[in-house]
Amino acid sequence: MEVNSSDDKYLLPAETKPVILCVDDELILLRGLKEQLKLAFGQEYRVEAADSAELALNIIEEYNRAGVPIPVVISDQVMPGIRGDEFLIRTQKTNPDTRKIMLTGQASADSVGNALNNAKLYRYLSKPWDSRDLILTVQEAIRSFEADRSLFELNRKLEDALLYNRDSGLPNLEYLRRVLEDRELKGEESVLALVRIESTSLTTKHFGVSLYKDLLRKFLDSMSSMLGKIADIFHVYEDEVAILSKVSEERFLPHLIAFKILLRSDYLTTEGISFRINTTIATANGCKDLYYKARLALVRASQDKSQDFAGGILEYSEKMDEQDLYQININLGKRLNNAIHSGNIVPYFQGIVDNSTGKVEKFECLARIVEDGKVYAPASFIYLAKSTGLLRMITPILFEKVLKTFSRSEYCFSVNLSETELESGSFPKWVASRLAHHKIHPARVTFEILETTSLRENPDHFKVISGLKEIGCSIAIDDFGVEHSNFSRLLEIQPDFIKIDGKFIQSLGKNRTAFILTSAITELAHRIGAKVVAEFVGTREEFEAVRSLGIEFSQGYYIMEPKPEIPSSTIKIID
Template sequence: MKNKENGSSDESPKRSVILCVDDELIILRGLKEQLKSAFGKSYQIEAADSAELALQIVEECNQAGIHIPVILSDQVMPGIRGDEFLIRIQETNPNTRKIMLTGQASAESVGNALNKANLYRYLSKPWDSNDLLMTVKEAVRSYESDISLFELNKKLEEALLYNRDSGLPNLESLRRRLDLAAEEKEDSLLALIRIESTSLTTRDFGVSLYKDLMKKFLDSMKSILGNYGEIFHVYEDEVAILSKVSEEEFLPHLIAFRILLRSDYFTASGISFRINATIATASGKKELYYKARLALVKASQEPEFDSESGIYSYSEKMDDQDLYKINMDLGKRLNQAIHSGNVVPYFQGIMDNQTGKVEKFECLARIVEDGKVYAPASFLYLAKSTGLLRRISPILFEKALKKFSDSPYSFSINLSETELESPSFPKWALSRMEHYGINPSRVTFEILETASFHGNPERLKVIAELKELGAKIAIDDFGVEHSNFSRLLEIQPDFIKIDGKFIQSLERNRTAFILTSAITELAHRIGAKVVAEFVSTPEELKVVRSLGIEYSQGYLIMQPSPDITPVSIKIIE
């Protein structure tokens, strides 16, 4: 940096700069020495004998990233006047505190500096030394306070707008960019890429390795797609790229990236991984993130990918606003039904195939509202997604116990993952059975086919404790979903309920007949009794009985009812 008084050069100062500007060298040197004595330990004091030279100094400091907390300038100088100089400084260094030192400044000049240069203070020549030093001290303190606040806001902004691990702009950044594009009515194309193997990789190898793998994934993505748009690290397992180029130009590169993912491997910690990802796109001017995310969700639910590109693109037919409105309405009604006691058990008889008499009942959830009865298919999926199933099951169990307290019949009730995940459920269930005077041997807990026991030994412990109480255990809908033969070993059930898909195909499908027969024989060998579900015709009942199945359940026997109704079916040999 040039020495301002003699034009020589020295090293650029590393400390923040206080700059003095005056065309009278004697005054300039005196001012510099006075400030150096007071502030020289913490700040570099620089001097310039013209506004033009001072502007060069400011430019050099700005390029070097050196702060200039305070500038003191004379008003009357050859060339650029003091007020004009300070106004130009305001354009490049608005936070710098500007002090005017002059005995000849007009009111117009001072007013000009005040209005256009955000003048910090005006001091008349000759100035009082104490007043000068106190003014500079307060100006420096004011500047440092603003800079500290600025740096803090900058850090907060970075935390808000950038992913901590990758340093890439995050979801909030993407939202802001999309809002800006929508305001300017710009056509854009947004691609969302979700890594499907995140949870497995993290579970088996830890977060650190996954982050390393993610870095390599992002580097590869930048090399292929970086020139065609801005990349965002939306979530830990999801990235996005916002492009302004045409869809025809962008999609081939996106397809190439997908082909790379399907054919190549990424190495982290000496282990090779193939990253499985789902890619969805949306284009247009508005709601791109919503549309691309909807396409991503649809890709998971209905993976009907284009056979050539493998990219799932948004289309108007995907927009399920009507479905969302229906779900919102049902969700509110479900919540209201729980609070108002409108969740009730309905009962369907389970018949002994030898006697033709109903000996026990299954409790089924229903919502009764304004005289209408809603079956589980209309609300159970919402109960699961909202977590309200945790509240429904205890209500049903309590009402069922009360109903059967005055009846000799046994009954069964579904046991969902919610109860299986509660170690205290067996004790609670026993206390409620004792309260209503019901022997646990009259109660059968049915394990839903959706319940998984893999890696969940605590769930098996809950089942074992229920059996220790004397309750029975049934496997519901055996033959589908998780109901495989290993489940028999894990649970050791008292009953196996064969899924209705097999029963309804017995007469016309030899494979269904063979499988049902095999399941029945296997159940008998392990000491379990069998219940055939969805028995709806006399012909189906006849085949079921011929296989030695002990019990039948279905509309032929009894439709679900709010009452416990004894039923007998005439058995035709």
């Protein structure tokens, strides 16, 4: 049986099983120890033996270099040269996870304490040892080592999941943030470019996720081949890539521009189909808030496609901070949230005049936010209400306040209906119950469907519209003439009112085409039994032109500006 001697040159064995290392200067004891351990653990572990601490350290160094784990080291204390406790402390520095066992009959309390405190000694066994106790101790040490190793591997996998994109394998946004934070702490300046793939949604929609991911891999490979030597590449979002320069801005930007030019002229092919990758690229330089600045520039570049940026790449400037759309939206979102919970969502009322009598016969109810004496129109918050899902809360609040107002009058009124209400199958029943509670006849109520509302994607929307008509409410199509206007919509909804978009009304006196189209829409509405409302009537001339076409109702600032209360007396426009 072979025992390594300090006189021998140690050679690493070909096999790479995990290693149990025994160290003792008494060769007879060392051979016996090695034999017992081989019998117990030889199938899964390689048992090494060294007759000196110096040789043992060489063995550990070789196995460490080869990446072979050493779960357990068993060492005698009293040895010439380096003592056992000193050897274990040095082992702790290179192999902190290795379980260290001291096996001796002559160790002092100081030596054991030194090993416990500085080498994290796992166990102390006295000579002569009990074979069963020795085997059990080594088994426990191995089990402890493997448990920690499994935990380390699990943590490593979790760290990889946190720091790397699952599909591309590239470092992700969290990794980028850590790198940027480290550079910022060191005061290192860098150039960061953000690249957004604009065709992601269309490619995925028409060809599927699998093909898009394959296309994305080829795109990232192309980027890596051109920029990988001068920059680190991060896959921060599915459609967004960050490129952090490793060289000066003067060297980095020409390569980035060359990559942009290549994208414009070249195609990537997958599944036998060639794709041109449309991108938006923005950059920022410095060491503080680098990602935020580059992101701000990227948003601005995406919003303003009309500008011809230098090299097709927009660079961040401090002026962009003043118009930070995200921060503006955050502030507006907070205001909207506070308005909803504090009851500051209120209705404003705009009169609608009967063109035959000249009297205001009904009102459209419009949502407003009132805060610190300021009034905010829907254009400033409705888009945020949709994106946050708060729109679902606005309609019930507004509708309840509207019903309280009109329960004290005989006027008819209209309320806008969004996709949020159309998605609720129980909305008609809720409307019926609230109308009954306030003793308002359903015939007084008109729900206006915005022409920008898409109905085709969800046929159940029509069930809600039918349900509202069944309880006796009227339906109007708002802003008719734009967006989703078509004859099939009239067939599906069968509206009671058609409100012609203000673009046509405001052009009646100066654009013959607008006059003809308005006349045609009016005739069409009358033929299907719907009445017509002209929106944005702002002058006497527009009002007279509307009346001349046989349009029944007019609405606009010429008639009445939106007000927080309905008038106490009749409003009459003409005698």
